Amino acid sequence: MNTALKSRTHTVVSMALASLLLSGCAAAAGSTSPSESAAATAAAPPPSSAAAKHPGEQHAARAAAGPSEASKMICSQETKDDISTILALQQAPHTVDSWADATYTCTYHLADGPLVISVKESPAPASARKSFDALQEKLQAAPLTGLANLGFPAAQTDDGSVLFLKDSSTLHVDATGLPAAVGPQKVTRTDFAYQVATTILACWKEHH
Secondary structure (H helix, E strand, O other): OOHHHHHHHHHHHHHHHHHHOOOOOOOOOOOOOHHHHHHHHHHOOOOOOHHHOOHHHHHHHHHHHOOOHHHHHHHOHHHHHHHHHHHOOOOOOEEEEEEEOOEEEEEEEEOOEEEEEEEEEOOOHHHHHHHHHHHHHHHOOEEOOHHHHOOOOEEEOOOOEEEEEEOOEEEEEEOOOOOOEEOOOOEEHHHHHHHHHHHHHHHHHHHO
C-alpha cells in the first residue's frame, strides 16, 4: 500500500471513530423500552393474520405504511445535530423528506449545496444485496475494505457518494452537490459523506 493510500485509510477510519463519538442518537426513533416491547408482543396479531403473509406482501404493506423508524433517523433531529456539529453550523439545516418506491430520502439544504441521504428498504437481505450491488455498479463506486467498511458491505465514489448495506437497508449519502472541500476542516466531499454515513450507522447499531 502506498503512502498516500495509507494516509487516506487512516483518515477515513479516524473519521469513522469520531462519528461514533458524536452525541447523536439519544432516545432516537425506533428504540423501545422492555415494557413497550412486551406490550407490542401482546398486541401482535396471531400467525394466521398479517404475520403469516408472504415476505413480499409484508414488504408491500410496510411500504404502504411509510418508512421504518430506522430509515426516519436520516432526517431526525439527532442526525441534523450531528451534521451541524461536523460542519460547525450555528443552527440545524433545513430539510425536505420524501417516500417513494420503498426509498426514504432526506435532502439537507446546506449553504454550499444539497446533501441527499436516502435509505432503500428491501423485503429481505438477499434482495437488499441486489439493490446495493446495482447502485454500486450504477455509480461505479469502489468497495471499501478493511476497517473502513466497519464490517458491512460498503463502497464510495471519488465525487462524494458513500454506500452502506445493513440488513435489508441500503444507505446512500450523496454529497456530490457540495464543493470539493467541505466544512471547517476542508475535508473532501467523499470523506464528509463517509462521516455522515458512519454517524447514521452508529445510530442504527445503538438502537437495533
